Amino acid sequence: MEYIHLSFAAFYQFGDAFAFLVLSAMGLAVIFGMMGIINLAHGEFIMCGAYVTVATARMGLPLPVAMLCGSLAAGVLGIVLERTIIHRLYHRPLDSIVATWGISLILTQGTLIVLGSSMAGISTPLGSFSVGDYTYSTYRMVLLGVAVLLLVGLYVVFHHTTFGIHSRATIQAPHMARAAGIDTGRMYSLTFGLGAALAGLAGALYAPTISIVPTLGANFLVESFVTVVVGGADVFLGTAPAAATLAVIKAFLTGWQGQLMGQVGLLITVMVVIRILPQGLSGWLLKGRT
């Protein structure tokens, strides 16, 4: 019996870390994998999602609806930014990083000016359950379920819907896609918006568990970068296995030495992985396939 309790505790730690890595990296991975752009304003989309969720939840909307609002708001923000700034930089990937960093500065510090240095948060829903001597947060388990569902959902969207097929066509051969009658500019906007909405969803889902400050995006940044770098360019064959691998390392190190060592361990892992597998896990898994 003791054995089962312990293995559940390990599973819980792993699931928590896995959900965090998948959710925080998903938006970044979609934008990077589909468009080759590293979006340094990723943290600010997360922040936007969290703020809108908290604000609408405090206005009385039920929490799931508030979270959808947060995600949508981030998606709209993403589309607006893509139309105004990012679309000018598609042929200059390095400059697009720098520009998104500028956007990130504007959004973080602008939020500080407009909304102040912190905002009253909301409490974590769903209470807790206990296995053996320990109690666990139910909400964290829900997050794990959401992360898995989201991976499945994205797979379906990109492989079995018109939007997904048009979007992948645009990414793989923009000229051919345009010749076939696809509005590629619109596809880029929508894909960027989807990435931003996913980032917003991460912020929305974690909003009840963190303190609502303008710099909250930075807490997600390192984890999401590391997951995307380890995963490589493919969202499904990259992000999910990378998150699973990193979650084991992070859960182990966090349980053993605390949150910070978890982060340091991730950073060391990423350096080792890129030394051995420069194309990331997906590049390795796809080796031989063209």
Added chain:
Amino acid sequence: MSISQRQGAEAARSDSRGSSWVRLVNGPQTLGRGPLFWVGFAVAIGAAVAYPAFVDGWSVGNTAYFFCWVFMALGLSLIWGYTGSLSFGQTAFFGLAGYTYGVVTINFGAAYGMTIVGLLVGVGMSCMAAALLGYLLYYGRISGVFLGIVTLSTTLVFATFMAQTAGPKWAIGDARLGGDNGMTGMPPLTVPWFGGDIALYSGVPLYYLLLAMVVLCYLCLRILVNSRFGNVLVAIRENPHRAEMLGYDIRRYQLIAFVIGSGLAGLSGVLYTAWGQYISPSNMNLAAAALPIIWVAVGGRKDLTATLVGTLVVLGVFQNLTIFGSYYAFVIMGLLLVIVVVFLPKGLIPGLVQLVSRIRRRKGDMS
């Protein structure tokens, strides 16, 4: 190669040996050549030397503070502008060197030139850290966006690490790392001199020392980028594959450039720490890491002179904006960065130079 060509090459080589320094300072990889530029350069130095005679002590100290940052900017120009590898983590080396200086000088005091030792150890530490990180990155063939992400993650994790070092548990010798509040109490740079050490608190002597260092560093980097080594760096920036096909081990060149640039970031860190006798994790967080990128990108990253001037101007503007609150300053800096990157990717100063030369040419055509 025909005989005449070989003779020509040899003649050029012996000629370049004779006046090599002048030729290198004035070479093709730097904007600003010819007598007009050097007259302007001399005037600028003269003005900088005369400056303390005309303004109050605070302004002198403040300008010295600006000079502290210039080295990091020039180093980033070398790494990003000349070699083409996007490093977002220069603040990690800045902080590492600053903390190292603090640890050395707090433990061993300022006598017997220990602060100079602290400076050298600090810069050495950042060079070693850069060599290690750079080896993993460049020899792992990491380039482009990934390089930026890993270096940025490094500085963020380092800042998080230093932020949790509060309390007596985290101390190296007598030096408390100090967590979020940072490390204080290190002595300023102190030069051992006959009849007593000279402590360089923020003031006129420190101003002149830093001015001399900035000018020296600027000229040395000009020589470096115009040398054979610098030409290879530019070749790597323009087309890494071609440079490699020509037989250069680009990883080695990139690594060396990265170490030099990061050593300069370390020098900035030491000088900043010695200037204010203070270093904290907030010097390494996301907003701090953005600042060097802004200085270099706005001025014009592909040229040392543009970087130097741009850095000083942007620092001045930034400080004047902070009077209204640092949030506003950061918002405006972010806007400036976005506008420059989208519309003037070469930077403001090369953009201006281009504009002026175009107008001149048009006038020449008309007459």
